Amino acid sequence: MNITVDDHSGFCFGVVNAIKKAEEELAKGNSLYCLGDIVHNTREVVRLSEQGLITINEEQYKALHDATVLLRAHGAPPEIYEIAKENNITLIDATCPVVLRLQKRIKKSFLESRANPQDKQIVIYGKKGHAEVLGLMGQTEGKGIVIEKLEDVKNIDLTRSIILYSQTTKSHEEYLRIIDYIKANIKKGLSFDYYDTICTQVRNRMPHIKVFGANHDLIFFVSGKKSSNGRMLYKGCKEVNNNTYFIDSCSDIDLNILKKFSNIGICGATSTPTWQMHEIANYIKEQCPNSNTEIDK
Ligand code: SF4
Numbered sequence: 546m547n548i549t550v551d552d553h554s555g556f557c558f559g560v561v562n563a564i565k566k567a568e569e570e571l572a573k574g575n576s577l578y579c580l581g582d583i584v585h586n587t588r589e590v591v592r593l594s595e596q597g598l599i600t601i602n603e604e605q606y607k608a609l610h611d612a613t614v615l616l617r618a619h620g621a622p623p624e625i626y627e628i629a630k631e632n633n634i635t636l637i638d639a640t641c642p643v644v645l646r647l648q649k650r651i652k653k654s655f656l657e658s659r660a661n662p663q664d665k666q667i668v669i670y671g672k673k674g675h676a677e678v679l680g681l682m683g684q685t686e687g688k689g690i691v692i693e694k695l696e697d698v699k700n701i702d703l704t705r706s707i708i709l710y711s712q713t714t715k716s717h718e719e720y721l722r723i724i725d726y727i728k729a730n731i732k733k734g735l736s737f738d739y740y741d742t743i744c745t746q747v748r749n750r751m752p753h754i755k756v757f758g759a760n761h762d763l764i765f766f767v768s769g770k771k772s773s774n775g776r777m778l779y780k781g782c783k784e785v786n787n788n789t790y791f792i793d794s795c796s797d798i799d800l801n802i803l804k805k806f807s808n809i810g811i812c813g814a815t816s817t818p819t820w821q822m823h824e825i826a827n828y829i830k831e832q833c834p835n836s837n838t839e840i841d842k
Contacts, residue, residue, distance in 0.1 A: 546836035555819040556819070560618050563584070563615070567598055580614055584816045585771040585775070587769050617640075620644040666690055666705055667710070669691050704732045754781055758784075764809075768793070775817065
């Protein structure tokens, strides 16, 4: 049996940067809070909590005073920064530069369109309630419209001009379908400006994961259940290889399946730590002592 760990899977640079900032601060022996899970991966959240990172929700954040809080790669809406000023909270801002750029672009569009609010709608293709989307919506004072999929386009008024952005981790294929639909159906003479704001770290992984998935008999896709990027990449992998299983830990593996396959691939999302994929590989190796482990570069 051959087990291959995909070298292209694992943390994107935004997540690497946030974790590095957290570890540096914790190494100084300081208390550090993180607003929301630092990454959508429970195992990594637990690993960092063992080093002292305290994860808090928004309610707990509002009640906090005189403390240091890390803002994760997803970014945060403006009110979070205002609360920090009022409550003497020191922020370690680990918002990914790609997300930060997108926030600024949306804010600029919002301020420009405010002169004529009845005419222009700012639309964000993203997951409702997702931390990044809350940060993006905050740039529009909550006046943007979030659509999660093509069918949601019916929530947009096609008799008004549209400015369209995407959350950085959404599906590129679905975004193109949404753009085509609006182009074809918006009232003639109105403007429709759309921007390709899907992160290249995410976009480049889909074609790779499909090749990786197709080249193996059995795939274990390792990801936290809350990761939207994880769900999207898993879906892409499953499309090319029906023997793809979404797992979060070794205990999710059905050992009977292993007997049927000889070429096993292990891959994951931008929020999956490399150590977790290797942990799965080592576990399979223990169960099947005649196996080899490789790294797919
Ligand atoms: S997926 Fe892209 S935008 Fe999101 S945190 Fe990672 S690098 Fe930044």
